[in-house]
Amino acid sequence: xxxxxxxxxxxxxxxxxxxxxxxxxxxxxxxxxxxxxxxxxxxxxxxxxxxxxxxxxxxxxxxxxxxxxxxxxxxxxxxxxxxxxxxxxxxxxxxxxxxxxxxxxxxxxxxxxxxxxxxxxxxxxxxxxxxxxxxxxxxxxxxxxxxxxxxxxxxxxxxxxxxxxxxxxxxxxxxxxxxxxxxxxxxxxxxxxxxxxxxxxxxxxxxxxxxxxxxxxxxxxxxxxxxxxxxxxxxxxxxxxxxxxxxxxxxxxxxxxxxxxxxxxxxxxxxxxxx
Amino acid sequence: xxxxxxxxxxxxxxxxxxxxxxxxxxxxxxxxxxxxxxxxxxxxxxxxxxxxxxxxxxxxxxxxxxxxxxxxxxxxxxxxxxxxxxxxxxxxxxxxxxxxxxxxxxxxxxxxxxxxxxxxxxxxxxxxxxxxxxxxxxxxxxxxxxxxxxxxxxxxxxxxxxxxxxxxxxxxxxxxxxxxxxxxxxxxxxxxxxxxxxxxxxxxxxxxxxxxxxxxxxxxxxxxxxxxxxxxxxxxxxxxxxxxxxxxxxxxxxxxxxxxxxxxxxxxxxxxxxxxxxxxxxxxxxxxxxxxxxxxxxxxxxxxxxxxxxxxxxxxxxxxxxxxxxxxxxxxxxx
Numbered sequence: 147x148x149x150x151x152x153x154x155x156x157x158x159x160x161x162x163x164x165x166x167x168x169x170x171x172x173x174x175x176x177x178x179x180x181x182x183x184x185x186x187x188x189x190x191x192x193x194x195x196x197x198x199x200x201x202x203x204x205x206x207x208x209x210x211x212x213x214x215x216x217x218x219x220x221x222x223x224x225x226x227x228x229x230x231x232x233x234x235x236x237x238x239x240x241x242x243x244x245x246x247x248x249x250x251x252x253x254x255x256x257x258x259x260x261x262x263x264x265x266x267x268x269x270x271x272x273x274x275x276x277x278x279x280x281x282x283x284x285x286x287x288x289x290x291x292x293x294x295x296x297x298x299x300x301x302x303x304x305x306x307x308x309x310x311x312x313x314x315x316x317x318x319x320x321x322x323x324x325x326x327x328x329x330x331x332x333x334x335x336x337x338x339x340x341x342x343x344x345x346x347x348x349x350x351x352x353x354x355x356x357x358x359x360x361x362x363x364x365x366x367x368x369x370x371x372x373x374x375x376x377x378x379x380x381x382x383x384x385x386x387x388x389x390x391x392x393x394x395x396x397x398x399x400x401x402x403x404x405x406x407x408x409x410x411x412x413x414x415x416x417x418x419x420x421x
Numbered sequence: 422x423x424x425x426x427x428x429x430x431x432x433x434x435x436x437x438x439x440x441x442x443x444x445x446x447x448x449x450x451x452x453x454x455x456x457x458x459x460x461x462x463x464x465x466x467x468x469x470x471x472x473x474x475x476x477x478x479x480x481x482x483x484x485x486x487x488x489x490x491x492x493x494x495x496x497x498x499x500x501x502x503x504x505x506x507x508x509x510x511x512x513x514x515x516x517x518x519x520x521x522x523x524x525x526x527x528x529x530x531x532x533x534x535x536x537x538x539x540x541x542x543x544x545x546x547x548x549x550x551x552x553x554x555x556x557x558x559x560x561x562x563x564x565x566x567x568x569x570x571x572x573x574x575x576x577x578x579x580x581x582x583x584x585x586x587x588x589x590x591x592x593x594x595x596x597x598x599x600x601x602x603x604x605x606x607x608x609x610x611x612x613x614x615x616x617x618x619x620x621x622x623x624x625x626x627x628x629x630x631x632x633x634x635x636x637x638x639x640x641x642x643x644x645x646x647x648x649x650x651x652x653x654x655x656x657x658x659x660x661x662x663x664x665x666x667x668x669x670x671x672x673x674x675x676x677x678x679x680x681x682x683x684x685x686x687x688x689x690x691x692x693x694x695x696x697x698x699x700x701x702x703x704x705x706x707x708x709x710x711x712x713x714x715x716x717x718x719x720x721x722x723x724x725x726x727x728x729x730x731x732x733x734x735x736x737x738x739x740x741x742x743x744x745x746x747x748x749x750x751x752x753x754x755x756x
Contacts, residue, residue, distance in 0.1 A: 312504060312506070314502050314503075314504050314506040315506045315507075315508060315509075317473050317493075317500075317502070317506065318500065318502060318506035318507075318508075318567075319508075319519075319523075320472075320473065320492070320493040320494055321471060321473075321493050321494075321498065321499060321500040321577075322494075322499075322519050322520040322523055322567065323494045323520050323523035323524055323571075324494060324519075324523050325494060328523060332519075332522075332523075333508060336510045337508075337509065337510055339510075
């Protein structure tokens with residue numbers, strides 16, 4: 147009896163989980179399917195699955211707006227902003243975790259609170275600063291603004307990982323003659339590799355998908371894939387198939403990265419939770 | 422060379438002084454043990470010497486040079502931590518070689534030195550392993566290896582044996598003592614275990630609430646404790662104390678007798694009492710006796726003595742071995 151009830155319960159829960167997963171996944175599936183249709187079939191929902199498949203939209207998208215140019219911009223911006231963020235946040239998180247003062251807690255809360263402000267609230271001043279400094283549509287400009295946007299989260303994540311490292315080990319390194327820089331390079335960073343890796347991954351994904359600053363501060367030269375997608379929703383009307391092809395091309399790399407690194411990501415995000 | 426001098430060292434956290442005012446001089450090559458109950462500031466004092474904590478005031482001199490403001494890396498001291506503090510991402514060989522790498526030594530010399538240290542500590546077969554694949558005793562040896570490899574001015578040990586089981590602890594105690602005989606380098610050792618202190622030290626610093634109660638050789642502390650705290654802390658089982666009229670007979674506010682200085686008889690003696698608990702260790706028997714009018718007393722007697730709960734006994738203290746204290750707990754000169 148009890149055994150049957152358990153099996154029934156398992157079946158119900160599994161079915162429910164599949165339904166939820168499919169509902170969440172459906173928009174992505176729809177986008178991918180639409181990208182392989184002609185513009186005419188794309189808006190005709192009556193034969194959703196039974197259309198002649200084509201990859202014309204992909205060729206058109208590449209020839210019209212050079213996918214690879216935007217792809218490389220996305221790669222440079224997301225990886226560049228992440229590396230910059232780590233360069234600043236590793237020493238910051240180190241000092242907060244291992245040499246805290248009475249104000250550290252407040253400082254961290256203040257940092258986090260900047261994330262609670264809507265980005266559009268500072269659009270005008272930042273736009274003007276960028277304009278004055280000649281950073282509009284510049285890879286370095288967009289890289290640094292994305293770095294600043296994600297810095298609070300990166301510092302917080304690293305702080306949490308560093309807190310788990312016994313301070314004795316860092317003190318041992320100091321006794322062994324390590325200067326502050328060597329202590330970071332030879333002891334802290336290698337020990338925090340899982341945490342740093344998952345912070346990096348998350349930051350790359352956030353930067354890759356960021357669409358507010360990239361759309362407002364770039365046009366062509368520094369425009370990443372988000373701007374590439376947006377260029378297909380134009381006032382003259384939507385081209386569903388091309389928009390879908392562009393979207394599929396834009397999300398594919400990050401989806402693959404996420405898929406490969408999902409174990410690392412889950413481990414990193416739950417780090418410390420089970421300890 | 423490795424002499425260490427503390428001059429009026431004070432360490433305070435906010436308004437709370439952990440070490441109010443400590444001065445002491447450790448000679449080159451000496452094995453000095455800091456001992457005291459937990460929270461007495463012994464580890465803080467060691468960390469001040471190491472440079473892991475900053476002094477609030479006072480000076481720390483190493484070989485006569487003022488090192489008060491120097492970072493740990495510049496003090497040329499090596500430390501063995503209670504938790505071993507090995508680098509988990511490095512092999513045993515890399516752990517031992519780390520201080521040499523930090524000193525900028527070339528690879529070939531590091532390898533030679535690491536092998537040498539590993540041979541001394543029986544670690545040659547483990548050089549490629551990671552710390553997590555070692556037993557507690559082996560980890561402790563790696564920690565010691567990391568300390569000896571670069572020939573520091575002095576070794577600092579922060580309760581290095583407290584994570585080991587009893588049998589291993591005795592072994593490691595001997596190994597550290599032997600190491601000291603071999604290297605003849607200054608060692609400062611923190612423990613709360615007075616047996617470790619008595620067996621290993623050339624001189625012992627007894628600390629209480631951040632104050633140095635006494636600094637002397639183990640037997641000096643045993644024979645001539647400066648005060649009641651030291652008398653109670655040094656010696657195992659601890660000294661019996663008696664206050665009131667019995668102490669007044671000796672012109673003191675309180676008197677003390679060590680358990681090994683009291684003889685037991687079934688027929689006659691100074692004080693009458695009943696055995697509460699008898700602990701038979703084989704080599705010795707510890708009797709916890711309820712003495713009429715004086716309270717509980719511990720007596721150490723020979724191992725074969727057959728006395729049990731409820732037996733009536735007579736106790737006689739050795740009159741030559743009475744410790745007398747004034748009302749502030751300070752020792753009075755022998756009567």
